[in-house]
Amino acid sequence: MQSGAVGYHRKHHVGFLLIGYPPVNVLGAAVRTGLAQALQVALADDAVQAIVIACAGRTFSAGADITEFDAPMSEPTLQEVFAAIEAANKPVVAAMHGTALGGGLELALACHYRVAAKDAKLGLPEITLGVIPGAGGTQRLPRIIGALAAFDMIVGGTPVDATTARHLALVDALIEGDLLQGAQQFCEQLIERGAGPRPTRDRSVDVTGFNPPGVAAVLEKHARALKGRSTQQLIIEAVSAAAQPNFDAGLVMERRLADYSLTTTESRALRHLFFAERQASRVPGLPADAPKTPIKHVAIIGAGTMGSGIATACADAGVAVTLIDSTAEALERGFSLIASNYDSSVSRGRMTAEEAARRRARITDSLDLKSAANADVVIEAVFEDLALKQRILAQVAALTPASTLISSNTSTLSIAALASVCRDPQRVVGLHFFSPAHVMRLLEIVRTSATDAASLNQALAVAKLLRKIGVVAGDAFGFIGNKMMLDGYWREAELLMLEGATPEQVDSAMESFGFAMGPARVNDLGGTDVGTKTRIELFKRESRPDPYFVIADALTAQNRLGQKTNAGFYRYEPGNRKALPDEAVTNLIEKLAADRGIKRRRIEPAEIVERCMLQLINVGAQVLDAGIALRAADIDVVWVQGYGFPRHVGGPMFYADTLGLAHVRQRIEYYRLRLGDDYWTPAALIERLARQGESFAQWESERKDAT
Numbered sequence: 001m002q003s004g005a006v007g008y009h010r011k012h013h014v015g016f017l018l019i020g021y022p023p024v025n026v027l028g029a030a031v032r033t034g035l036a037q038a039l040q041v042a043l044a045d046d047a048v049q050a051i052v053i054a055c056a057g058r059t060f061s062a063g064a065d066i067t068e069f070d071a072p073m074s075e076p077t078l079q080e081v082f083a084a085i086e087a088a089n090k091p092v093v094a095a096m097h098g099t100a101l102g103g104g105l106e107l108a109l110a111c112h113y114r115v116a117a118k119d120a121k122l123g124l125p126e127i128t129l130g131v132i133p134g135a136g137g138t139q140r141l142p143r144i145i146g147a148l149a150a151f152d153m154i155v156g157g158t159p160v161d162a163t164t165a166r167h168l169a170l171v172d173a174l175i176e177g178d179l180l181q182g183a184q185q186f187c188e189q190l191i192e193r194g195a196g197p198r199p200t201r202d203r204s205v206d207v208t209g210f211n212p213p214g215v216a217a218v219l220e221k222h223a224r225a226l227k228g229r230s231t232q233q234l235i236i237e238a239v240s241a242a243a244q245p246n247f248d249a250g251l252v253m254e255r256r257l258a259d260y261s262l263t264t265t266e267s268r269a270l271r272h273l274f275f276a277e278r279q280a281s282r283v284p285g286l287p288a289d290a291p292k293t294p295i296k297h298v299a300i301i302g303a304g305t306m307g308s309g310i311a312t313a314c315a316d317a318g319v320a321v322t323l324i325d326s327t328a329e330a331l332e333r334g335f336s337l338i339a340s341n342y343d344s345s346v347s348r349g350r351m352t353a354e355e356a357a358r359r360r361a362r363i364t365d366s367l368d369l370k371s372a373a374n375a376d377v378v379i380e381a382v383f384e385d386l387a388l389k390q391r392i393l394a395q396v397a398a399l400t401p402a403s404t405l406i407s408s409n410t411s412t413l414s415i416a417a418l419a420s421v422c423r424d425p426q427r428v429v430g431l432h433f434f435s436p437a438h439v440m441r442l443l444e445i446v447r448t449s450a451t452d453a454a455s456l457n458q459a460l461a462v463a464k465l466l467r468k469i470g471v472v473a474g475d476a477f478g479f480i481g482n483k484m485m486l487d488g489y490w491r492e493a494e495l496l497m498l499e500g501a502t503p504e505q506v507d508s509a510m511e512s513f514g515f516a517m518g519p520a521r522v523n524d525l526g527g528t529d530v531g532t533k534t535r536i537e538l539f540k541r542e543s544r545p546d547p548y549f550v551i552a553d554a555l556t557a558q559n560r561l562g563q564k565t566n567a568g569f570y571r572y573e574p575g576n577r578k579a580l581p582d583e584a585v586t587n588l589i590e591k592l593a594a595d596r597g598i599k600r601r602r603i604e605p606a607e608i609v610e611r612c613m614l615q616l617i618n619v620g621a622q623v624l625d626a627g628i629a630l631r632a633a634d635i636d637v638v639w640v641q642g643y644g645f646p647r648h649v650g651g652p653m654f655y656a657d658t659l660g661l662a663h664v665r666q667r668i669e670y671y672r673l674r675l676g677d678d679y680w681t682p683a684a685l686i687e688r689l690a691r692q693g694e695s696f697a698q699w700e701s702e703r704k705d706a707t
Helices: 029-044 078-086 103-110 125-129 137-145 147-156 162-167 179-193 212-221 231-242 247-263 265-279 305-316 328-347 353-360 386-399 415-419 453-465 481-499 503-513 519-526 528-538 550-557 583-595 605-625 632-643 652-659 661-675 684-692 696-706
Strands: 006-011 014-019 050-055 092-096 099-101 113-117 121-123 173-175 297-301 320-324 363-366 377-380 405-408 428-433 442-446 469-473
Touching: 006 029, 014 029, 014 179, 029 050, 029 078, 050 179, 078 103, 092 103, 092 179, 099 103, 103 121, 103 137, 113 162, 113 179, 121 162, 125 147, 125 231, 125 265, 137 147, 137 231, 137 247, 147 212, 147 231, 162 173, 173 179, 231 247, 247 265, 265 632, 265 652, 297 305, 305 320, 305 328, 305 353, 305 428, 320 328, 328 353, 328 363, 377 386, 386 405, 386 415, 405 453, 415 428, 428 453, 442 453, 442 632, 453 469, 469 632, 481 503, 481 519, 481 528, 481 550, 481 583, 481 605, 481 632, 503 519, 503 605, 519 528, 528 550, 550 583, 605 632, 605 652, 605 661, 605 684, 632 652, 632 696, 652 661, 652 696, 661 684, 684 696
Parallel strands: 014 050, 050 092, 092 113, 099 121, 113 173, 297 320, 297 377, 320 363, 377 405, 405 428, 442 469
Antiparallel strands: 006 014, 428 442
């Protein structure tokens, strides 16, 4: 029998309910209806003595349909379907493979028994969306693995592998070979033993360790991921309800808490990013199914930190890599960095030494630029010097066929200027990786007015191959992220220092807001000289009013380059990365302020955060209005994935919408009047939307509807 998304068949005394709802078998309305109907067929079949629920395709259910979160769930609801499964008078077995996540695992928890393929992963990752499990997960999981272990699993959000699940008694058996055949055999053993249904709701909860010290220890274990978050408090309440004997009352409490979690700004922010990251690669007017050249060989020019990181990322993706540099010494340093990358992965248990060796073997070196001639993609990753990059790319264009994608890893330089010296400039794009390139998920893809659709599609294919989030940007200074950082956020941070805030006060305020690191610490990590070189190139083409990064450039002039010289905005003890305040920096900033007639004062953390965020938003609006970013959501993805913006706040443009653009405009005007600086002029887009009472999200939606 096949009824829409769920099929049913019987083999001997076992009835199989097979969910087939590609790509990941989400538990949408069609699946819920099909499960409820197929369950009744199996229960009514006198020949059936046990029931298996499994999924077709590459995975068990990946959970509820997130698109249904903002409206009441149509009947039958997950809770109703799961209650019917749990109440079945025949044993029901969940047979899991791939991933059983969220509602998918809750489905398995409602079954009486659970078996899993050895490669399966099981989890309740709802916290990553700012919500709590709402279909019995917080009530049934503690009854199976204990309250403390369940709390740890739900708060952490990270799936466990099948072996760990078996150790926790979350699954009753691991299946080798064919999953359905193994589930059949498991059911036959149940029938032979006379084992009947085993409703999870009837099991008691082991509360050992689930007390204030135990809860505190779990929260501390996940403290980094939970920084600034609030969803964990709702999870504590829900699991505490599971520890009470009344299961139905616990379900009611869970439902109330789950419904509330959906209304929080935290949840709206996290769900916004979930969808934003998935739509980033959709470029208006660009057919998603356009043919792409297979990427089997990538040539990377420049064996420095970025080049070696990009080489590692490509090797991780299974691609043959040629790493090219002009000297043997540079290649040796590059391969040493690559070896260090893999040694770190092995030491952390992320891969075996054998796998690391296989990946390293995909990378070969060369001193000859002609080695790039047969590459499918060429990525130039030398330092930020326009003339040098132009010379290299012109040579590459002459060496390679028109089908080869040519790219530069520049973080600020004009791609049009780089492409102008190349044969076939339409195949030149920017591929702006973020450091460390083999770890960071963001890839800014920069196109010019000459870039053709085939090249842009190929660039997006590179992002997909490397498992990165590709965000398409227009060609302007700094593209999306660095434009907003240099002309907005970091510029304001320096102005605050000139006005009286110390580097540590600025960093502390921004880290308390939720950034992974404050601007001065990030500057020291990357090197103050990197920004100085960027500004040297910028000032060849554009100007900025003083003061513009006068502190960072003065530090560079004093060879205070950050951690690599043990002195930058902070000082560092040799071999220690702990940032220590430095009186010499305070004196330098005071002199730079005095030279410009800036009267210094005490600045509160709230002002630091507000001014940095307002300028980040204001420049973001300029970037959006100029078409450098396709969507406000793309800006949010760039800043969350590339610059450490707190994910639970949703990104700078989402944050602006939560403040309200009328409020944003009013506060920008306030600082313009207070500071007397035209720099504090609201972006034209903010002015327009604030007058109309609209948000960036509404503006984006209207533009989408218009196309």
